């Protein structure tokens with residue numbers, strides 16, 4: 500299936516089915532608009548991640564009771580776009596954190612005083628909690644991208660829950676609070692993913708523009724895809740881990756100042772109420 504999708508993706512325009520995408524809506528009761536975009540999830544990693552040498556996270560502690568955010572609605576499709584905010588864009592980076600690439604991305608974001616979203620995998624985050632802490636310090640949003648990046652549609656409900664909860668626990672530990680956003684690997688969503696995500700206080704976020712940076716198409720191509728796909732409300736997908744992401748790091752250094760120069764406000768969605 501991955502192979503088939505890779506082939507399909509290779510022939511697909513980088514800017515996906517943006518126009519009809521669900522809207523990234525954070526007002527209470529707002530519903531995503533339009534049909535769901537085809538799952539254009541880039542198989543992000545070509546090499547397996549390091550083994551899951553995770554440490555067990557205690558489920559209970561001696562601190563104050565964990566306050567869960569208000570439970571978001573169970574959606575039927577991910578949010579794909581921001582709405583109602585003029586020339587606002589969201590940059591998202593998936594599959595990290597990776598100490599080889601994530602710091603370079605954070606440095607560029609800091610240089611331009613821009614906030615972004617990082618959808619992290621638990622098995623990467625567990626050994627890079629310092630990077631989660633830096634993301635918290637610098638105002639970025641950390642989302643849940645499962646523990647080991649599986650295709651959720653092949654897992655049982657129990658397995659999906661485990662992928663989500665273990666990752667949320669690592670995020671809470673390193674970032675300081677549990678995540679409010681979830682993104683399914685490969686953009687492959689199912690009903691259980693929406694239900695369990697909502698149960699854990701997370702909204703599902705897809706994307707509008709896929710840079711396909713995981714195919715290492717060249718820095719310039721990544722820059723072009725972002726700039727050509729730029730538009731009000733656009734959510735951009737890139738990767739800071741899962742392979743050699745030096746092109747993604749370099750591309751950000753080029754397109755970010757240009758987006759800002761052309762009047763885009765690059766930011767992150769506000770927290771859900773509650």
Ligand SMILES: [Zn+2]
Pocket residue numbers: 543593594644648684685
């Ligand atoms: Zn991914």
